[in-house]
Every structure is written in C-alpha cells, then in structure tokens.
Amino acid sequence: MDIRRxxxxxxxxxxxxxxxxxLTIGGIYAMIAVGxxxxxxxxxxxxxxxxxxxxxxxxxxxxxxxxxxxPFFVALPLSMACCAICGVLLDIVAYRxxxxxxxxxxxxxxxxxxxxxxxxxxVIWGSRPKPFPQGALPAYFEKTAVSFGGVNLSWFHxxxxxxTFTMMVGLNLIIKKTRWxxxxxxxxxxxxxxxxxxxxxxxxxxxxxxxAGALGGAAGIMTGAFYNKIEPTMGYIAGVKxxxxxxxxxxxxxxxxxxxxxxxxxxxxxxxxxxxSLYRDGISYGVMIIVIILIPAGLFGRVLKETKKxx
Amino acid sequence: xxxxxxxxxxxxxxALIMPFLPFVTDYILHIVILIFLYMILALGLNIVPGFNGLxxxxxxxxxxxxAYTSGLLTYHFGLSYWVIIPLAFIxxxxxxxxxxxxxxxxxxxxxxxxxxxxxxxxxxxLTNEIWLTRGPLGLPGxxxxxxxxxxxxxxxxxxxxxxxxxxxxxxxxxxxxxxxxRIQNSRLGRAWFAIRDDEVAAVSCGIxxxxxxxxxxxISAAFGAVGGSFFARWVTFLSPDMFKFWESFLVLCxxxxxGMGNIWGVMIGAAILVSLSEVLRELLPLLGLPVGxxxxxxxxxxxxxxxxxxxxMLPISAVAAQMRAGRTKRKxxxxxxxx
Numbered sequence: 305m306d307i308r309r310x311x312x313x314x315x316x317x318x319x320x321x322x323x324x325x326x327l328t329i330g331g332i333y334a335m336i337a338v339g340x341x342x343x344x345x346x347x348x349x350x351x352x353x354x355x356x357x358x359x360x361x362x363x364x365x366x367x368x369x370x371x372x373x374x375p376f377f378v379a380l381p382l383s384m385a386c387c388a389i390c391g392v393l394l395d396i397v398a399y400r401x402x403x404x405x406x407x408x409x410x411x412x413x414x415x416x417x418x419x420x421x422x423x424x425x426x427v428i429w430g431s432r433p434k435p436f437p438q439g440a441l442p443a444y445f446e447k448t449a450v451s452f453g454g455v456n457l458s459w460f461h462x463x464x465x466x467x468t469f470t471m472m473v474g475l476n477l478i479i480k481k482t483r484w485x486x487x488x489x490x491x492x493x494x495x496x497x498x499x500x501x502x503x504x505x506x507x508x509x510x511x512x513x514x515x516a517g518a519l520g521g522a523a524g525i526m527t528g529a530f531y532n533k534i535e536p537t538m539g540y541i542a543g544v545k546x547x548x549x550x551x552x553x554x555x556x557x558x559x560x561x562x563x564x565x566x567x568x569x570x571x572x573x574x575x576x577x578x579x580x581s582l583y584r585d586g587i588s589y590g591v592m593i594i595v596i597i598l599i600p601a602g603l604f605g606r607v608l609k610e611t612k613k614x615x
Numbered sequence: 616x617x618x619x620x621x622x623x624x625x626x627x628x629x630a631l632i633m634p635f636l637p638f639v640t641d642y643i644l645h646i647v648i649l650i651f652l653y654m655i656l657a658l659g660l661n662i663v664p665g666f667n668g669l670x671x672x673x674x675x676x677x678x679x680x681x682a683y684t685s686g687l688l689t690y691h692f693g694l695s696y697w698v699i700i701p702l703a704f705i706x707x708x709x710x711x712x713x714x715x716x717x718x719x720x721x722x723x724x725x726x727x728x729x730x731x732x733x734x735x736x737x738x739x740x741l742t743n744e745i746w747l748t749r750g751p752l753g754l755p756g757x758x759x760x761x762x763x764x765x766x767x768x769x770x771x772x773x774x775x776x777x778x779x780x781x782x783x784x785x786x787x788x789x790x791x792x793x794x795x796x797r798i799q800n801s802r803l804g805r806a807w808f809a810i811r812d813d814e815v816a817a818v819s820c821g822i823x824x825x826x827x828x829x830x831x832x833x834i835s836a837a838f839g840a841v842g843g844s845f846f847a848r849w850v851t852f853l854s855p856d857m858f859k860f861w862e863s864f865l866v867l868c869x870x871x872x873x874g875m876g877n878i879w880g881v882m883i884g885a886a887i888l889v890s891l892s893e894v895l896r897e898l899l900p901l902l903g904l905p906v907g908x909x910x911x912x913x914x915x916x917x918x919x920x921x922x923x924x925x926x927x928m929l930p931i932s933a934v935a936a937q938m939r940a941g942r943t944k945r946k947x948x949x950x951x952x953x954x
Contacts, residue, residue: 350724401922407723409921409938411670412871416917419864423911431905540860544735547728582743589732589739596725597717 330569355543391517707840
C-alpha cells in the first residue's frame with residue numbers, strides 16, 4: 305500500500321487509527337514498564353521475570369473465568385492479586401538470598417527465573433495460544449463508544465484507557481502521599497540510611513513487588529482480552545518492550561516509564577503502519593539501543609552509577 | 616607430567632578413538648559433534664562473563680551472523696570452508712566492535728539488555744530480508760565441507776557422514792582451547808581479570824577499560840561466528856528460528872554450570888547440558904510435554920547454581936571469592952556480660 309496515493313481523508317483516518325492503536329498498546333507497555341522501573345529503583349535489578357508475571361496475569365484470568373466461571377470484573381482484581389503474590393514470592397525465593405551478591409549473579413538469576421516461569425506456564429497450560437473467553441467480556445465492549453474523524457473507539461478501548469489512567473494516577477498517589485510510598489522513595493535513595501531510619505527495607509521491597517506485580521498482571525489480562533490470544537511466550541517480547549519503555553523514560557523514574565510506554569507504543573504503531581510492519585518488534589529494540597547509546601539517562605532519569613554490590 | 620595433564624591427554628585419546636568403539640552409532644556421533652560445537656560457543660562466550668564479568672545475552676546473534684556468513688558465501692560464491700573460517704571470524708569481530716564500542720562504556724545492566732536487543736534484531740533481519748536470506752523458508756542445500764587438492768593435481772575429498780565432521784570439530788575445539796589458554800595467561804587475559812576483579816584498581820594500573828572490554832567482546836563474537844560457520848556447513852540447512860534467544864540462554868547456562876572463567880569447567884558444562892538436552896528431548900514427549908519444556912530444567916539450574924554455587928561446579932578461586940563477596944557471614948559479637 306502506497307500511503308502517498310491515498311486521499312487526504314483516508315490518510316487522516318489512517319493516522320488517527322494508528323494513534324489510537326499506539327495509545328492502547330502504549331498504555332499497556334506503560335503499566336508493565338512502571339513495574340520494571342519501580343523494582344529497579346529499590347533493588348537496582350532488571351527483573352527479567354517481570355514479563356512472565358504479566359503473562360501469568362492473563363493465564364490466571366482465563367483460568368478463573370473458564371474453570372471457575374467467575375465473571376470478568378471479579379476475575380480481573382483476583383488475577384491481579386495472584387500476580388502480586390507471585391511477584392512477592394519471586395522476590396523472596398529468588399532475589400532476596402542474593403541481595404548482597406554481585407550484580408552478575410542477580411541478573412543471571414533473573415534470566416533463569418524468567419525462563420523457568422515461562423516453561424512452567426507451558427507445562428501447566430500447554431504451549432498453544434489460547435483464546436480469551438469472549439463470552440466473559442461484557443457485550444457492549446465491542447460497540448462503538450466514540451467516533452471521530454472516521455475512527456471508531458470501542459468501549460473496550462475506553463476501558464483500557466480508563467484502567468491505565470486510573471492505575472497510573474493511583475500509583476502516583478501511593479508513591480507521593482502514603483507512608484509506604486515515602487518509605488519506597490527512601491529505600492530507592494539509600495538503603496542503608498533508610499534502614500537506619502527504622503524502615504524495614506525487605507518489607508518495602510516486597511510492597512514494591514506487590515505493586516509491580518498487580519500492574520503487570522492487569523496489563524497481561526487486558527492484552528489477552530484485547531488481542532484475544534494468550535500464550536506462554538507473550539511475556540518475553542512484551543517484557544523487553546516494556547523495559548525499552550522504562551529505559552526511554554529513564555530507569556528509576558515512574559512518570560518517565562509512563563511516558564516512555566506511551567511514546568514507544570505510538571512509535572511502534574506508526575512505524576508498523578508507515579514503514580514496515582515486519583519490523584514492528586524491531587522498532588522497540590532499535591529505539592532502546594539508540595536511547596541507551598545516545599541518552600542513557602532517558603527522558604527523566606538520572607545516569608546510572610556503576611556500583612559493585614548495589615543489590 | 617602432572618595428573619591434570621594426564622587426564623586431559625586421556626580424554627583426548629578417548630575422543631580420538633571414540634568413533635571406532637563398538638556401541639557408537641551415528642546418532643551418538645552427531646550428539647558428540649554437537650557437544651564440541653557448544654564447547655566452542657561456550658568458550659567464546661566465556662570471555663565476556665567469565666573473564667570480564669559482564670553479562671552478554673546476545674551471543675546467539677553472532678552465532679547467527681557467522682552461520683549466515685558461511686551459508687551465504689557458500690551458496691552464492693561456492694567459497695571453500697577453509698576460506699570461510701577466517702572470514703566468519705572477521706565478520707563476527709567487526710559486529711562485536713560495532714556493537715561493543717558504543718555500549719561497553721555503559722553499566723553492565725544496560726550492556727546486557729543491548730546485546731539482547733541486538734540478537735533479536737539479527738533474528739528479525741534474517742527473517743524479513745528475504746532477498747538475502749530467503750527468510751523463514753531457510754537456506755537449504757549448503758555445500759558440505761571439502762578438501763580440494765585438484766589445483767595441486769590431488770583428489771577432491773568431500774566430508775560425507777558424521778565422521779569427518781567429528782575430527783574437524785575436535786581440531787576446532789583444540790584450537791579454541793589453545794587460543795583461550797594462551798589469552799588467559801597473556802597480558803590481555805591479566806588485564807581482563809583485573810577489570811573483572813576491580814575496575815577502579817584496574818584503571819589506576821593504567822588499563823584502558825573500554826579498549827580491553829571491546830577487544831574481549833570482539834574476540835568472543837568472533838568465536839561465536841566461527842561456531843556458526845561450522846554449524847552451517849555441518850547441518851547444511853539454516854533457518855532464522857535456529858538463532859533465537861534460547862540458544863544464548865543455553866550457552867550462558869553451560870558457563871554458569873561449569874564455572875565462569877574456567878576453560879575446563881565451561882567445556883564440561885557444555886557436555887553436560889547438551890547431553891541433558893538430548894535426554895530430555897527423548898523423555899519429554901513420553902510424558903506428553905512439548906520439547907521446549909526442557910528449558911524449565913535449564914532455568915532452574917541457573918537459579919540454583921547462583922543460589923548455592925555461584926562460581927560453578929569447577930570454580931576458579933578469584934571468581935568464587937568475588938561471587939561470594941558481601942555474602943560472608945558476619946561475625947557474631949559476643950554479648951558483653953554486665954558485671
């Protein structure tokens with residue numbers, strides 16, 4: 305398709321359509337990216353297994369809906385809770401024993417856990433992609449809610465935007481206003497000082513994993529429902545893209561991760577629409593490599609300092 | 616002669632006569648060649664995490680580059696394998712320098728993730744640039760390795776069956792081990808160990824961090840590419856699926872299991888994991904599970920090794936000390952009795 309040959313109206317519609325798609329997927333990336341960035345903030349570890357938590361969220365949801373017959377709007381918070389528990393377990397089982405080890409050991413553990421969880425899901429739920437039970441979704445999700453410039457926005461789009469927005473605002477409030485948020489920021493700044501001030505560092509880290517796991521799980525459920533496809537390998541690509549988003553925003557910065565997710569989603573949609581849909585995934589990797597090389601601090605971040613034992 | 620040297624020579628003799636032992640079938644020979652191939656790969660990767668303490672998640676990218684270099688040069692130009700080996704080596708090293716020079720000045724985490732992105736881009740390129748690589752259709756019918764003496768009036772001898780490849784693989788492993796051994800005890804190797812043990816101390820001794828890291832990454836990439844070039848001419852078929860992240864993970868797992876930085880440990884790690892992988896490949900379908908699930912075991916191995924023996928089965932003392940750093944138990948203070 306040669307875009308230049310299209311009429312003005314169709315070009316505008318294509319543009320808006322890509323923007324809508326980009327913001328949808330970008331919001332989902334943002335929700336995963338926030339988890340990466342928060343965990344990096346408190347323990348300076350790229351939690352490669354975070355993408356797997358996202359994948360598990362989708363699988364928990366369809367298990368609840370299909371096997372137990374729980375309605376979608378109940379299954380959503382239930383699966384998020386399960387993901388939060390998984391996140392905490394991951395930290396306790398895999399990362400906590402290595403807190404004082406060098407970074408290399410922790411990174412290798414993170415990769416190992418990611419591969420382990422992915423294959424565990426394959427053993428439990430099978431390796432074939434599964435459809436999301438569409439009957440569980442409310443019927444009006446398919447219907448058009450808003451229509452502008454020839455582009456139709458379904459209620460499902462609005463639901464995803466609404467969820468993303470609510471969670472992001474909620475997360476910001478938790479981090480900025482609550483005691484736990486304050487403790488998290490203190491731990492991110494300096495663990496030793498935080499501990500001296502009477503903060504239970506390990507518990508704060510667990511809370512971070514709870515928040516990250518719940519958000520990642522929600523993202524997984526919404527992706528699974530939106531694209532109607534759930535598979536054990538879905539966490540691997542989404543995880544790397546979300547990490548790219550976190551890097552773009554500046555790792556350690558929560559607003560940065562949100563913005564990074566949206567920018568990356570839109571860039572990917574436009575790249576796939578206008579340049580080449582074959583390199584859809586490549587756009588994220590390309591953006592990530594270029595950002596890391598040119599502006600390693602990201603849009604909002606600080607420059608990482610190499611420390612020998614920072615975990 | 617020391618005991619270690621005798622064991623090594625014993626293994627070498629065993630390897631040389633192995634194809635003629637009565638119970639050895641073509642299948643076993645095939646797997647042993649696979650073990651040798653992964654030994655080359657693991658020894659190559661070992662330079663980056665083992666000698667330099669950096670995590671490289673994109674090793675399979677260079678393996679793929681080497682394989683397709685070899686495959687395409689054979690396919691289009693009919694080059695002899697003996698010309699291709701150095702070309703693959705150089706091509707791997709070039710990509711290593713191109714990727715390493717800008718990214719190795721960053722922290723280790725960023726480096727790990729960039730290498731990962733790079734290897735994914737390589738797979739995407741191999742899949743999508745159909746004009747060059749035939750994409751997902753794969754590259755079939757790559758010529759086998761041959762020794763062509765017709766210019767000198769001699770015969771042309773083609774490598775058919777597993778046996779000639781077996782000996783070719785042994786020679787390549789021996790050369791790789793020799794090179795690694797020499798590097799390890801050279802000025803270059805000592806500089807790398809210094810960087811691994813303490814970067815600040817290394818810089819203050821006048822070691823240029825970036826230069827030495829880029830050299831390490833380039834050599835590692837080059838050996839990955841050489842492994843790939845052998846793979847292409849051995850299986851005579853290439854497809855982009857063969858170069859996914861799993862391979863990087865498998866090679867990394869070999870190093871972690873065997874002992875980072877230890878040449879012999881890494882080779883043993885390769886032997887164990889390739890064998891385990893083949894056993895599981897036979898066993899899993901019997902249990903009704905997909906073959907991919909064998910990575911469950913590999914993931915678990917990595918996590919458990921990091922938890923209990925972070926320096927591997929055959930640890931070298933420097934790595935062991937470093938991996939344990941900060942994990943030593945604090946001395947418990949005796950309570951002071953109040954008089």
